[in-house]
Amino acid sequence: MRKVVQTMKNPNVQLLTGNAAVATAAKLARPKVIPAYPITPQTLIVETISGMIARGEFDCDFVNVESEHSAMGAAIGASLGGVRTFTATSAHGLLYMGELVWWAGVTRVPIVMPVVNRSLNPWNIWPDHQDSMTFRDAGWIQFYAKNNQEVLDLTLCAFKIAEHHKVWMPVMICLDGFILSHTSAQVEIPTQEEVDEFLPPFKPLAMLDPDDPFAHGSLTDSKGIWEQRMSLIDGFNNARVIIPKVFHEYYEKFGRLSKEMIEIVGDINDANVAIVAIGTLGEEAEQSLEVLNKRGIKAVVIRPRVIRPFPKKELIAALRKVPKLLVIDRAVSFGNAGQLAIEIQAELYANKVDIEFHQIIRGLGGMDVTYMDIASEVGKIM
Amino acid sequence: MDNESEMKDPVLPLGRPTVGSAPGPGTTGDWRTSKPIFFEEQCTKCYQCWLYCPEGTIRVDAKGEYPYIDYVYCKGCGVCVHVCPQDALKMEKE
Ligand code: SF4
Numbered sequence: 001m002r003k004v005v006q007t008m009k010n011p012n013v014q015l016l017t018g019n020a021a022v023a024t025a026a027k028l029a030r031p032k033v034i035p036a037y038p039i040t041p042q043t044l045i046v047e048t049i050s051g052m053i054a055r056g057e058f059d060c061d062f063v064n065v066e067s068e069h070s071a072m073g074a075a076i077g078a079s080l081g082g083v084r085t086f087t088a089t090s091a092h093g094l095l096y097m098g099e100l101v102w103w104a105g106v107t108r109v110p111i112v113m114p115v116v117n118r119s120l121n122p123w124n125i126w127p128d129h130q131d132s133m134t135f136r137d138a139g140w141i142q143f144y145a146k147n148n149q150e151v152l153d154l155t156l157c158a159f160k161i162a163e164h165h166k167v168w169m170p171v172m173i174c175l176d177g178f179i180l181s182h183t184s185a186q187v188e189i190p191t192q193e194e195v196d197e198f199l200p201p202f203k204p205l206a207m208l209d210p211d212d213p214f215a216h217g218s219l220t221d222s223k224g225i226w227e228q229r230m231s232l233i234d235g236f237n238n239a240r241v242i243i244p245k246v247f248h249e250y251y252e253k254f255g256r257l258s259k260e261m262i263e264i265v266g267d268i269n270d271a272n273v274a275i276v277a278i279g280t281l282g283e284e285a286e287q288s289l290e291v292l293n294k295r296g297i298k299a300v301v302i303r304p305r306v307i308r309p310f311p312k313k314e315l316i317a318a319l320r321k322v323p324k325l326l327v328i329d330r331a332v333s334f335g336n337a338g339q340l341a342i343e344i345q346a347e348l349y350a351n352k353v354d355i356e357f358h359q360i361i362r363g364l365g366g367m368d369v370t371y372m373d374i375a376s377e378v379g380k381i382m
Numbered sequence: 383m384d385n386e387s388e389m390k391d392p393v394l395p396l397g398r399p400t401v402g403s404a405p406g407p408g409t410t411g412d413w414r415t416s417k418p419i420f421f422e423e424q425c426t427k428c429y430q431c432w433l434y435c436p437e438g439t440i441r442v443d444a445k446g447e448y449p450y451i452d453y454v455y456c457k458g459c460g461v462c463v464h465v466c467p468q469d470a471l472k473m474e475k476e
Pocket residue numbers: 417418434435436437438439440451455456457458459460461462463
């Protein structure tokens with residue numbers, strides 16, 4: 001871990017909320033169009049960005065749309081017009097833009113969009129992963145960040161990955177509402193020059209051109225749909241290779257992120273139990289390791305920071321080394337179980353991994369989950 | 383498959399406009415119960431009708447030419463009549 005303390009030599013460390021980290025990363029990436037609509041807990045992203053644009057600090061068109069449905073519609077149009085495009089949303093906003101989220105996903109429009117995770121209860125504004133999990137099948141790459149620094153890092157990587165010509169698909173960066181979005185923490189901010197070196201200008205694969213007209217996503221027969229869907233599956237397989245490469249480039253340049261789609265904290269070769277969790281639950285689980293160690297339990301945290309494509313190979317390689325597993329989900333696939341648990345179980349079976357499997361659902365609707373809670377859950381299965 | 387050059391390129395859902403691409407034989411003119419009639423004397427070549435026709439059946443062969451309607455595909459919706467500022471187009475029962 002690089003030290004991130006602000007000194008005279010390192011003036012680029014600031015106290016930022018998760019939302020400010022998103023806005024800062026977005027500005028550094030130089031998108032040309034941002035159509036967006038405010039919704040708690042994402043509102044501060046839109047407010048911060050529109051302020052930057054209004055003050056002339058950020059050369060970008062902000063489209064003041066009347067709804068999230070229009071925000072995604074405008075984002076699709078702008079991206080097809082040949083420019084880097086960004087938007088942001090949360091929970092019900094994501095549901096309202098849902099039709100066009102699928103459009104962007106299955107027709108490959110490389111938009112970058114943070115989703116500030118919020119519960120989908122009719123009225124509850126606090127975090128869980130139900131909103132973004134509902135869209136895990138929509139053809140978007142999905143990242144889950146554990147802290148504000150990772151929010152900034154993943155947002156910058158997201159543009160490079162989305163716009164890679166062998167990937168060419170949209171990316172969602174998921175960050176827990178309030179826990180990250182409204183909480184200030186130290187964030188090291190790269191300079192504009194460094195980001196420009198890392199992230200080249202937008203190079204469109206196909207671009208709307210009145211002199212050479214084409215329609216995008218028009219009526220398609222089953223043969224065409226088959227071809228597009230198979231191509232999307234190939235695209236995700238390509239992304240499995242490109243994502244670690246981009247993360248590694250980022251690491252080489254900025255000293256953060258590793259080339260892995262999962263992060264392992266603790267000694268995996270000497271652990272009697274692994275905890276799998278995503279987002280801030282993963283970081284909270286890290287905090288429980290010391291307590292568990294004092295209780296004689298050698299635990300390790302395995303945190304996927306990428307959920308789509310699902311990092312099967314990395315997870316299985318890690319899980320082969322531990323005898324017991326506790327998966328903590330912050331969302332539910334009603335009628336079955338937590339999404340992470342379902343997907344990990346399938347891989348364990350397919351790969352014949354001999355492991356004792358446990359799952360719990362925690363943290364719905366903003367319910368606090370402390371490291372002590374996690375330690376006691378691990379204690380119960382030992 | 384770690385070699386980027388061996389990776390498959392994305393298949394994008396791009397469609398080129400073609401004549402008569404509607405389902406069936408594509409001759410949307412069959413749908414018509416009324417048709418727009420064009421009166422050249424009144425036309426100022428503003429091309430609003432060309433721009434608005436949802437079927438793309440109003441043609442302008444070159445800038446400065448009068449528009450004309452391809453009745454094989456004109457479905458008789460009347461949009462062109464509605465947008466024409468000069469009353470150079472009028473709807474008539476078939
Ligand atoms: S009636 Fe409708 S389809 Fe026919 S030319 Fe006018 S606008 Fe086009």
